[in-house]
Amino acid sequence: MKAGIVGLPNVGKSTLFNCLSNAKAQSANFPFCTIEPNIGVVNVPDRRLEKLEALVNPQQVIPATVEIVDIAGLVKGASKGEGLGNQFLGNIRETDAILHVLRCFDNDNVVHVDGSVDPIRDKETIDMELQLKDLESVEKKLEKVKRAAKTGNKDAQKEAEVLNTLKTGLESGQSVRAIAVGDEGYAEFVKPLQLITDKPVMYICNVDEAAATTGNAYVKQVQEAVQDENAEVIFLAVGTEADIAELEDYEERQLFLEDLGLSEPGSAKLIRGAYRLLRLETYFTAGEKEVRAWTIKKGATAPQAAGVIHTDFEKGFIRAEVITYEDYVNYGSEAKVKEAGKIRVEGKEYVVQDGDVMHFRFNV
Numbered sequence: 001m002k003a004g005i006v007g008l009p010n011v012g013k014s015t016l017f018n019c020l021s022n023a024k025a026q027s028a029n030f031p032f033c034t035i036e037p038n039i040g041v042v043n044v045p046d047r048r049l050e051k052l053e054a055l056v057n058p059q060q061v062i063p064a065t066v067e068i069v070d071i072a073g074l075v076k077g078a079s080k081g082e083g084l085g086n087q088f089l090g091n092i093r094e095t096d097a098i099l100h101v102l103r104c105f106d107n108d109n110v111v112h113v114d115g116s117v118d119p120i121r122d123k124e125t126i127d128m129e130l131q132l133k134d135l136e137s138v139e140k141k142l143e144k145v146k147r148a149a150k151t152g153n154k155d156a157q158k159e160a161e162v163l164n165t166l167k168t169g170l171e172s173g174q175s176v177r178a179i180a181v182g183d184e185g186y187a188e189f190v191k192p193l194q195l196i197t198d199k200p201v202m203y204i205c206n207v208d209e210a211a212a213t214t215g216n217a218y219v220k221q222v223q224e225a226v227q228d229e230n231a232e233v234i235f236l237a238v239g240t241e242a243d244i245a246e247l248e249d250y251e252e253r254q255l256f257l258e259d260l261g262l263s264e265p266g267s268a269k270l271i272r273g274a275y276r277l278l279r280l281e282t283y284f285t286a287g288e289k290e291v292r293a294w295t296i297k298k299g300a301t302a303p304q305a306a307g308v309i310h311t312d313f314e315k316g317f318i319r320a321e322v323i324t325y326e327d328y329v330n331y332g333s334e335a336k337v338k339e340a341g342k343i344r345v346e347g348k349e350y351v352v353q354d355g356d357v358m359h360f361r362f363n364v
Helices: 014-022 047-056 086-092 119-150 154-171 183-193 215-224 238-246 252-259 267-278 300-309 311-315 325-331 335-339
Strands: 004-006 031-038 039-043 061-062 065-069 097-103 201-206 231-234 280-286 292-297 318-321 344-346 357-362
Touching: 004 014, 004 086, 004 325, 014 039, 014 065, 014 238, 014 267, 039 267, 047 231, 047 280, 047 292, 047 325, 065 267, 065 344, 086 119, 086 325, 097 119, 097 267, 119 183, 119 215, 154 183, 183 311, 201 238, 201 267, 215 231, 238 252, 238 267, 300 311, 300 318, 300 357, 311 318, 311 357, 318 325
Parallel strands: 004 065, 004 097, 061 292, 097 201, 201 231, 280 357
Antiparallel strands: 031 039, 039 065, 280 292, 318 344, 318 357
16 A cells, blocks of 8 residues: 655655655664655554564564555646646555645745745645546546447436536535545445546644644644544644654664654554555464464455465455454463454454454365
8 A cells, every 4th residue: 555745845744754764763573664765554553563573483474565656746737737746646545545745844945935934825835736637537537438428328317417517616616525425426436447546545734843742833723724634633743753753773763752652663553554545454474483474454354364464365265263452462472362252263354353363274
């Protein structure tokens, strides 16, 4: 799963990406691996994985991951190809979620591209470019559908109605995720279009050190502005987080965080938030060779979860042996869980729960 960092120039986007790229300094168990200069695979911090590691003592531990993409900066006119517009919009279309960085701090030494700090204006600039690109896609599709609708095709008439609702909403400055088209209309006609403003979004308010624990007036403005979007809002002192990430000594980092009133690095909060935003959950496998976190979509069934390990596991699925994370920790080992009769046998209809520890039985 892939999340893309977007934002205007000089809002702290690249600093945030660099901060995430140094996440390895914050915990030896959760390293960061660079694939390309602007793409990183960031491991999802999970205390449960650490606890299972302590109980099982495996040869290796493999955490869940989210791919983070630092997307080229956006300027006004990007939807028409200005600046790196076409590259930007192409990259963002390939992501599953958007991490939208907004500048929420005053500093005369850091020039703002529009001359003053105004996170709502900045948000609207990027929203407008993405909405214009989506409007272009909707209008193209609508032209084709209208021709079929004129022949009396009922499905085409229904689709044209949904597309017209999208067109009206986009023209009025709404993002697709905020336009009501009904569950059936969405699943049948909107989702297949893979529109940019339909992607889930997290707004990351970049604040100064003084606002690292409480936020500020700019953050409140953003929270109020996006309350109808079903979006997440978090605030981070990105520059300070980057300074912390560069410290090599673990205790020194912890002291720095404590001085700020933080219990953990903001990067950990962001990565978990991105995982949540993508509607992902974790189940575990635990044995002497490895303890591993596996990523699934919320609502995945046992065979689908098995298929994440290998497609053969899903095809030949027989049953799953399931231990809740709480039972595993309370009893201290798989053997003791078994003695207590706490291992459940589940079939094909079982919906996997976040934190389940699982073994799969399959036949190919």
